[in-house]
Amino acid sequence: MTRNVMLYKCATQGTISNDLLPGPQNLFFEFLAERIFLYSLIKTIKFMRKFFSVFFASAMLISACNTGTSTSNAADTATIDVSKLKGSTLNILCWEGYAEPVFTKAFEDKYGVTIKATYFGSSDELISKLSNGGSEAYDIISPSTDVAGDIVAHDFVAPIDTKMISQWDSLSPQLRNMNDVIKDGKVYGMPFTWGPDYLIYDADVVKTEPTSWKVFEDPQYKGQVALWDDISNIYLIGQIQGLDKTDKAALYNMSDAQLQSAKAELIKMKPQIRKYWATAGELDNMFKNKELALAVGWPLTVAHLNKEGRNLKAVIPAEGATGWIDRLMITSGSKNKQLALLYLDYISQPDNMAKVLSAINYNVANPGSERFLSADDKKIADASQFFDKLNFWQTVKERKKYNEIWNEVKSAQ
């Protein structure tokens, strides 16, 4: 090493003056000194970072003390040191509508945190995001019944300490005890909402209430129909063909022949379709711009548009509809598990669940929320009688094949 260093120095400087001529030992010390310097530099930087974050956290705590506190019937949080959580950001990866400020703002104010929501438009997108580092980037996710079991099985989520959720025993027993999220006696998901994928129609354009999904094929609505860009359309055709009359699971385990038949039906329906919507917001926008008469959608769209004075209605046709039950889960790689637990406890309170129902018209998991609902909203909560009519999504073993069939439908000319 000595010779090469020497030669390099000679080559770049042309000459070396006498005093600067290093002996072999000096070079070694030079090397060591450099290493020590770099090491201490890195350590200092790390310390400074920690110092500043603690500094800011305590600064926020001091300022928060002056803004006063609000009361709420939250769970006993004596075991969680709330002051340490101030200033953190809770990252939620969820369906649209699950992080509306109308019910998240109070949580943000109470604990001095920020809630940042990222939305996905389909269960496949959720899986993809989770597989690509999502279990560290996000703290809370809201999977539906079709993927919840797989997510638990693949260790993407952490167990929930139900004792920390004060309302746990008040949640609907039927939803609470769904065993796809229970592994080794531990619970991994807290029920949040459920609802249908039903038929939405613009009552100003479609004057009589449709009774069957086949209205999508009615020529007078050509180019005014929208379907979701998702494999659930295959379930839809399966329902129209009556595959699930005896066995609900038949929709999720279709044979190759049944898949090809569903594909043919969907291709036949293509001329009727305006667009395959990717997110609920896109569907909202299309109804808003009067581009549609009929669509498959969620209660969210009806809630949003009717609040703006439009006249959207929805119905579950004779063949039935599929539905979903969404649980809130805490990711295994989350760095804010305690804050996430506090959020779960907060959102399961009956008054907050009532706010959720009122904002997006989804049915919620806490029956106690009924006493907080307006008369209109009570009608939606009452519709829980159709809980038994819905065919809730189940895990699809051949999901890749369903996705390929759907891509083939989309590319068919």
Add this chain to the structure above:
Amino acid sequence: MNTTSLKNFFVSFSGIAVLLFLYFPLAVIVLFSFNGDTVNSFPVQHFSLKWYSVLFRDDELLQSVGTSISIALISTAVALLIGIPAAYAMHKYDFKGKKLIDKIVLMPITLPGIVTGVAMLSFFPFVGVKISLTAVTFGHITFLCAIVVTQMLARFKRLDPYLEQAAYDLGATPSATFFKVILPNIKTAIIGCVLLCLVLSMDEIPVTFFLIAGNNTLPLEIYAMMRRGITPEVNAISTLIFIFSTTAILLSMRLNKEK
């Protein structure tokens, strides 16, 4: 009218028509950014600055602007540090593999962004780089290097070769030559290049699309807003971006022209 002037008129007309076609949609956006309604229908019923005020109160959008700017600044700085010496070396020296490096450096721009994006998406987790803003920054630096190298090479070619010779004759070492003689002369080109890189980084979509998680950059935030259906503010932010990009590029072109 004789045939020559008729032909001239026809040519001018079609030329201007295409030019107007290029600017028409931009004019539409600027017009609709002042539209008071939430629905983008024509004619505009009433004008207001409502969306601009909504824009400035939208925290997520402002945060994405900040994210975009910081990524752009960091990527540009690193790309300059890597690219300028490399461009200098490629200009001065001849060596084996020069053509190869030339072609490879240009790959992020010749190939569609989606290829680079999915390549990085596949590779990064394998080496432990999490899909996050760090990954996005790496992606931006990679394609900005291409821009810096090509722009700087072009500038070095236009540089007076006698400047360097004169410096050597006067006894300056190569590094002194570079810092004291060459660098000041290409200063304006560097600034122009910086502006170009900033604008390109802020508008980078395909590579960023695949490498993003959590915080969005500005174009992806606009894309997310369009997906969610919240559209009227998009007109306002688009107008502002249009003004910003135009100013930056006009400045860059002015600076690049100077010797």
Add this chain to the structure above:
Amino acid sequence: MNYHDCCTHYHITKLPNHQIILMKGWLKKYSLLLPLVVWLFVFLLLPYCFVFIQSFLETDSFGKTIPGVSIDSYQRAFSNSLYIGTIFRTLMYAVLVAILCILLSLPLAYWIAFKVKRNKTLLYTLISLPLWVSYIIRAYAWKIILGKEGLLNTFLQWAHITDKPVEYFLYSTFSTIVCLVYILTPFVAIPVYTAFEQIPKSLIEAAKDLGAGSFTTFRKVIFPLALPGIISGGTFALVLTMGDFLSPLLLGGPNTLFISNIVQNLFGTSNDRPLGSAVGILILLLIFLILGIASRSEKKYSSLKSDTR
């Protein structure tokens, strides 16, 4: 103390003089290039190689790699008409977009290069300016123009050309193509204009002196000489369309599915990376083929230029 004394002091063998000079330059050269080479190797070449390797792997539905090499992805890519069919369909659309862009660029470039006397640079700047406005904004503008209650429909109804809104304008292949042509025309106009500008004026004058009308001059002199530039611009538009997934996503309808959307889907919602990599490699090969053909024809047609000098 210089290099020679230094070496004697340390009993190191001297290197001959010419080798020292070479090493000086060698070190300088490579230390300047090193950051770029390292960066490109790590962040460009390795990822591309990785995609290639990934296309020979298999994953389960949660994205975990199943150990073992397999050509399953390539088999699926070739056997299912979805992938090959979409690649060719996208190629057709790309050619269409390239041709339309060229058709739009020719009058514009011709006008600025030959008919405009003053303000040439200003107009040239005006062509390139839209390029710098964000892609997503330029695409979004067409949503406003082509919608059911948008500008085009309102205009057509006002002019009594149609009596109700034409839905086909938006969310269809038509809107995607329009948007792509709009976005890519500046990319094509710039090389075409540069090519026109580089034609020596003396040639055009000579043609006129020989009695050619302006159209004949264009057909026999200008167009052949500018052909390399036109091909270069057209290729640019072609390659960019092949790789574009945003326009179909924002403005496309149920029938619009470009190959990049499929790749995007495979890397995203479908979470099938090996298949996505395989399709990606196929697209890459096709693009290299196109670029190779383009550069060869550019060279072939540019020989005209050297002949006339």
